[in-house]
Amino acid sequence: MLDVAHLRKTFGTSVVLDDLSLSVDEHEVVALIGASGSGKSTLLRCVNLLEGIDDGVIRLDGEDITDPRADPDVVRRRIGMVFQSYNLFPHMTVLRNITLAPSKVHKRDAREIEEQAMEWLRRVGLEDKASSYPDRLSGGQQQRVAIVRALVNSPRLLLLDEVTSALDPELVGEVLTMIRGLKDEGMTMVLATHEMGFAKQVADRVVFLDGGRVLESGPPAQVLGDPVEARTRQFLARIIEAGRL
Amino acid sequence: MSAFQPSEIQLGRIAYRRRQTVRSVLLAAASTAVVGVVLVLGVTGAPGWERVKRSFFDGSIAREYLPDILEGLWLNLRLLVVCTLAALALGLLIAVARTLRGAVFFPVRALATGYTYAFRGLPLIIVLYVFTLGVPGLRLEGMPSVLVLGGAALVIVYGAYLAEVFRAGIESVHPSQLAAARSLGLTYRQTMRHVVLPQAVRRVTPPLLNDVVALQKDVGLVSLAGPIDAVRAAQIATAQDANFTPYIVAGVLFVLLALPLIGVTDWVTLRAARRQSAGF
Structure with a gap:
């Protein structure tokens, strides 16, 4: 349903997304994890056309939404986005x-x-x-x-950008419960998160971003429990150290 | 609530604060009285006070010329209302024009920017002279009256100031608000109209009012081209009797005119602030 292919995004001289490819099926919930600056938020902002891209293609239901002839306002009507700092x-x-x-x-x-x-x-x-x-x-x-x-x-698609990061710990639960409810109703979601426990519970697939690329992708139990890549293990070790898993 | 009994310590604090309040009120009253007495004695005791009083505070002259000055003030008031509304609209339009993105809008953007640069630099009096003395010289068909031309000069100069105030307000709205609005599918126009401008205008209401009060005093400058406003009426009256009281009358009237404007804006600003936040 959502298909990101060879996406590149730079801010000045720094390359934030580098040849990134990712597909999301209908009713699938994908959790993006990775260190700060790994490109999670930028990816979501690119999908919602809030940021222009430097190369690659993003397709929604087969339609190239990064085509300069596409009307971003019309595309955004099919995508919902929730921000870290609510932005009400x-x-x-x-x-x-x-x-x-x-x-x-x-x-x-x-x-x-x-x-x-x-x-x-x-x-x-x-x-x-x-x-x-x-x-x-x-x-x-x-x-x-x-x-x-x-x-x-x-x-059609809901993008959640660190929606619990600005919340006090005791308020995180009420938001997570709501998102779990959405998953049960079959909402397709891509969420950037620091809550590994939540990623484990709600995601069908966990994607680990590192240096603007997808380094590892798979079922939560595998990526979070038995990662293949050394960088993923390193990242998870730090998270465990910080008591967040 | 009713079951709550303040402790001994709290009762002591309350009593102490009450004593302090009484003390500071008494102190304020005493110091005000001293300052007042000194001022009154200083002014009325001055060697020239009797003459100043006669030429600036003559009650009978004030009464005699009040109708003329009020008639002038009526012109000020009408000009003020029309020019304020027009200048606010123009300023808002220019400010929004300066935020437009895209190559198509380059000329609009350039014109708007050039306009705010030029007319904030130009002295109002020069613009007034050009509009009221220069433009009629063109002898075009359907030339509006000098009053309308003078009003247009005021609107154009003040529009440039107000545009910059509005622009500051627009830029003060955090980009995340734009992102949120656009992510909901709102177009740039709708985002401006429903999300950015309402927040921007609320934030810059006090400085906007400042400019409106300044405009209130400057509308009188159209009298340079002929129409008689309150200050001009006072000037004429002063020349007739060689007494300056009419100026004082006009000054007091101007202050009275500004008071409701200031009051209303303070109230509006306060109400918006209270409604939106401070709930905790």
């Missing part, structure tokens, strides 16, 4: 944050959108926050709203 719009209520894109981009009926948004908020236990402003919510609540905001557009 501070001047809008929670409900308005969620309904903005459906009403302005997808031109759907206002009442129907609102009902759907409220239904989602009920599901994640935030219906009483609908008319609050984001700054009054905890980090975990804000991130759940951000996920709902991406989901009401019914994306």
Whole structure:
């Protein structure tokens, strides 16, 4: 469904993604792991066309979305993205944050959108926050709203960029539970994460990025439990040392 | 809540703070009284006070010329409202034009940038003279009145200042907000309209108001080309009686005019800040 081939991305003289190839099947959940600066976030931003690429092709459902003739706004309607620092719009209520894109981009009926948004908020236990402003919510609540905001557009693919990294440990759980629920519903997801335990639980496949390339890829138990590559073992050893696995 | 009983220590603190408050209020009152008395004695006790009082604070002259000055002020007020709205619109348009990306927009961008550079540098009076004295010289069909031309000069000069204020606001919105909006499929236009500009405008409301208050004083400059505003009316009145009281009257009226504007903006800014944050 998502097919990244020979992707190259540079910032000035530093090569962030170097001949990177990765395929994601429908309903598959892929966890990107790797050290800071390994290119996880950049890859997600490239897939969502927030960054221009320097070489290679990204296909979504067989369509080349990196074709300069493709309209990025139309492509992004099929992809949802959730950011590390939530990026909710501070001047809008929670409900308005969620309904903005459906009403302005997808031109759907206002009442129907609102009902759907409220239904989602009920599901994640935030219906009483609908008319609050984001700054009054905890980090975990804000991130759940951000996920709902991406989901009401019914994306084909959901990109999650370190969605729990900015959260206090006790708030991580509520967000992870929500993402597990999405997996059970068959949402296709690519997530960059530092939570190895979470990658193990939710991912169908773990991809280890190193130096802008896919160094190792496979089932979580194999990549996290019995990695082939020395660099992967080194990375995991450091993670274990830091008590994150 | 009702079950809570402050401890001995807390009660002691409360009592101490109350004593401190009373003390500082008394101190403030005393020092204000001293300063006030010194000022009053210093001014009224000055050797020339009687003459100054006659030529600047003459009640009967103030009453006599108040209608003329008010009539002038009415012109200021109308010009202010129209010019403020037009300059805000122009400034916003220019600021947005300067953020446009893409080769097609190069001329728009260049024009907008050139405009803000030129008109922030040009003295307002020169622009006013060119518009009110130069432009009518063209003798074109349907030439608007001097008042309209003067207003246009004000709008063009202030539009350049306001454009820079708006641009500062637009640039202060974090790029992650743009990323979030674009990732939802919003177009550049929609992102500007719904995400960037509302946050930008809220942030720059105080400096925008500053420029509006400055404009309020500068609209009177159209009187250089003929129309009579409050200050010009005061000047005429002063010349008739060789008494400066009309100027004081006009000054007080200007301050009164600015007060509601300042009050409203403070209230708006405060309300937005309170609604959005400080919930903890």
